[in-house]
Amino acid sequence: MARLRNRKMFVRPTAKKKQADVDHITGDKIPRSFVFARGKLPGSLRQLQMNLRKLMLPFTALKLKEKKRNSLKDFLNVAGPMGVTHFLMLSKTETAPYLRVARTPQGPTLTFKIHEYSLAVDIAQSQLHPRCPQDLFKNAPLIVLSGFGSGEEHLKLTTVMFQNIFPAIDVNTVKLSSCQRIVLLNYNKDTKLIDFRHYSIRLQPVGVSRRLRKFVQNHQVPDLRNLQDVSDFVSKVGYGSESEGDDEAATVTLANDLGRVNKASTKSAVKLQEIGPRMTLQLIKIEEGLCSGGVIFSEYGTASEKRQEKNQNNGEDAEENDEDSD
Numbered sequence: 001m002a003r004l005r006n007r008k009m010f011v012r013p014t015a016k017k018k019q020a021d022v023d024h025i026t027g028d029k030i031p032r033s034f035v036f037a038r039g040k041l042p043g044s045l046r047q048l049q050m051n052l053r054k055l056m057l058p059f060t061a062l063k064l065k066e067k068k069r070n071s072l073k074d075f076l077n078v079a080g081p082m083g084v085t086h087f088l089m090l091s092k093t094e095t096a097p098y099l100r101v102a103r104t105p106q107g108p109t110l111t112f113k114i115h116e117y118s119l120a121v122d123i124a125q126s127q128l129h130p131r132c133p134q135d136l137f138k139n140a141p142l143i144v145l146s147g148f149g150s151g152e153e154h155l156k157l158t159t160v161m162f163q164n165i166f167p168a169i170d171v172n173t174v175k176l177s178s179c180q181r182i183v184l185l186n187y188n189k190d191t192k193l194i195d196f197r198h199y200s201i202r203l204q205p206v207g208v209s210r211r212l213r214k215f216v217q218n219h220q221v222p223d224l225r226n227l228q229d230v231s232d233f234v235s236k237v238g239y240g241s242e243s244e245g246d247d248e249a250a251t252v253t254l255a256n257d258l259g260r261v262n263k264a265s266t267k268s269a270v271k272l273q274e275i276g277p278r279m280t281l282q283l284i285k286i287e288e289g290l291c292s293g294g295v296i297f298s299e300y301g302t303a304s305e306k307r308q309e310k311n312q313n314n315g316e317d318a319e320e321n322d323e324d325s326d
Helices: 043-055 072-082 120-125 153-165 210-218 230-235 301-325
Strands: 033-037 086-092 097-103 109-118 142-146 181-188 193-205 251-253 267-274 278-287 295-298
Touching (some): 043 086, 043 120, 097 278, 109 153, 142 153
Parallel strands (some): 033 086, 142 181
Antiparallel strands (some): 086 097, 109 278, 181 193, 193 267, 193 278, 278 295
């Protein structure tokens, strides 16, 4: 008697949706980035590196593989075929950590000293109701720069650099559902420090209590066993206004529906919730090329700038020297 054979079923793999290569607004290539380390980083800065990669989604390499022997030229050789336009490089010296933002392949390069930073997990632990859904990172964040309009050339270059890291948007055609995150950079001209913040954006209908919003969003029947009437669920003390104070300047009128709660032609309050990471930066130096070339701007002057550059090079080459000795 013939033996029955199990017939294996062939399942065709689902094709991944290819990301667009050209910005439909500017006609240029969509900016893409690599976030990597130069030299050895402590654990907290490694976590900051992963936070920055997540912030730069979806147009970045979230799982970029790094090796100790990788040089800047290695990353540059890979960047060309992959359409990468910017490098974000973290490094650590004996005195402070640094962040360099560079345009590939020929620069310029902006070097920032990181005075303070907080990881995304630290921000979440400090909040009563942290909010960071996975679909939050399907679209690139908006970018807002404040305080950079003093007319100084190094601030103008900083503005252009950060604006070009993220895709441009058209306020007339952009979908509200794609505007879920915002990166805010605020420059303080007195301290010369830049506050770097990352927020999630959500809309809440004006005049609707938290109980009703949760009832509509959760698709679940509420527990009414201890209530005498359904109206008690709506009018229960403490859930009417929430004391949130809907500021008129922070409200918008929707042109179309957005979710189950926010309906067209109704007013919704714009709420920002920080998701991290958070950094306090100081612009130290601007170089013409990719981590090389003439110095366009230096905060410390010539002698101090040379010492600063020497410290950075020592920190970056420490790993390579260790490996050569092995």
